[in-house]
Amino acid sequence: MKYHILIAFFLLLTNLNKGFAGGGEGHGQAFDPAGTAIHHISDGNVYTILDGIGVTLPLPVIVYVPEKGWDMFSSGHFHPGHHEDGHHAYNGFVLHHGSIYRVTDPTFPAEGSVEVQGFEHELENNGGKDKDVYYVNFNGTKYRLDARSTLDGGVLGGGITSFYDFSITKNVVSMILVSLFLLWLFISAANAYKKNPNKAPKGIQNVIEPMVLFIRDEVAVPFIGKKYPIFLPFLLSVFFFILGLNLWGQIPFLGSVNVTGSLSVTMVLAVLVFIIVNVNGNKHYWGHIFWMPGVPGPIKILLAFVEVMGLFIKPLTLMLRLAGNISAGHIAILSFIGLIFIFGKSGESLGGSVVGSVVSVPLTMFMMAIEVIVAFVQAFVFTILTASFIGAATEEHHHDHEHEHGHGHA
Amino acid sequence: MTGTLAALGAGLAVIGAGLGIGMVGGKAMEAIARQPEASGDIRSGMIIMAAFIEGAALIAILLSILMA
Structure with missing residues (x-):
């Protein structure tokens, strides 16, 4: 009897972590252990408990865009789903791997909520250094995503970009x-x-x-x-x-x-x-x-x-x-x-x-x-x-x- | 290629830190065995020395992350 419970527990575990298994970008790709580990140790704009079942708690997003001023809304507007990816864009922002990104392209709707169709990931060679660049698919077009500005000015891989993030993240x-x-x-x-x-x-x-x-x-x-x-x-x-x-x-x-x-x-x-x-x-x-x-x-x-x-x-x-x-x-x-x-x-x-x-x-x-x-x-x-x-x-x-x-x- | 070299660098740093912390720990154990009444002082000294060695290794590892 004890062993049955143990085996059932292992089976449950294998099932529980379907969400975890997404690994890299999107569905149907091989599991990427390094990417998954980095995603799970980084800060995020949503708080996921019971990972796998996917109970995702929305958190306040507070952003400052120099051209537009302050903006504050709940990260629930992104409709976070599988692997903390948002199904919607809101006010020109999208949620990818639990973090918010901004689409600066003027053809992308800058106000209100629109549905987006998944994210893509590319490696860009920038002065001898490989840099991760993310894209969002919207109406058949790929839009480049801007990560938040960082104070290090690029030493640790960040840099000054188009917006500043003062959100109450899950670390906060x-x-x-x-x-x-x-x-x-x-x-x-x-x-x-x-x-x-x-x-x-x-x-x-x-x-x-x-x-x-x-x-x-x-x-x-x-x-x-x-x-x-x-x-x-x-x-x-x-x-x-x-x-x-x-x-x-x-x-x-x-x-x-x-x-x-x-x-x-x-x-x-x-x-x-x-x-x-x-x-x-x-x-x-x-x-x-x-x-x-x-x-x-x-x-x-x-x-x-x-x-x-x-x-x-x-x-x-x-x-x-x-x-x-x-x-x-x-x-x-x-x-x-x-x-x-x-x-x-x-x-x-x-x-x-x-x-x-x-x-x-x-x-x-x-x-x-x-x-x-x-x-x-x-x-x-x-x-x-x-x-x-x-x-x-x-x-x-x-x-x-x-x-x-x-x-x-x- | 630079990633592989950076990983090698991190590994080398860890060898150095491992030797250093091993020596600190071994000598501290010897000292405690010789003089058990001083174990409190020896233990805190040991932790501080290990932390300094670890600090040097962490700087090396940070450098190899940045260079990767």
């Missing part, structure tokens, strides 16, 4: 939900302490207290020293925010949103750390950067150059480490799930899908167990490194005769 929704949850968690714990002072903790307090004490006693006090009360709130906020989002992304069938794996989110966190460290840096900290004491003159100039670089490399690695680790975990899980479709030829071969499921489910579960550990470790590493940077910047040096104090970390 996840961040709001997790923040509200953390707010509720901490306010109820704080109220419990207020109501029953000097009593043994119970309920939520038992979850929160060990972690807060751990951050205070193992991270803040040893690294920052006696100034730790000023920085403890920031360290705790960063730790629980990252931990909450890491764990939120690990819940299966709830979208698996890759928030802390998104470079823009970790960049904001790293910039906050950069500001806090450098605003609080004392004169010894700056002295060690620009005029390292105790070394000969020419070396001082060389070291100043290296230390100024280190100033920016520190937050950069903080940003890359978190995003890289979390994205890598998501991609590993998606690749293992993708085995089902590689073995089953995107749903053509049922036997292959069953074999693929039998291989992929234990691997996926193993990977998810590892990812829960990684969620805690990465939140901890981010916090401990922040504390050590703050500690290095605010440390009081007692100037003895020999210069023995530690130097900045690179």
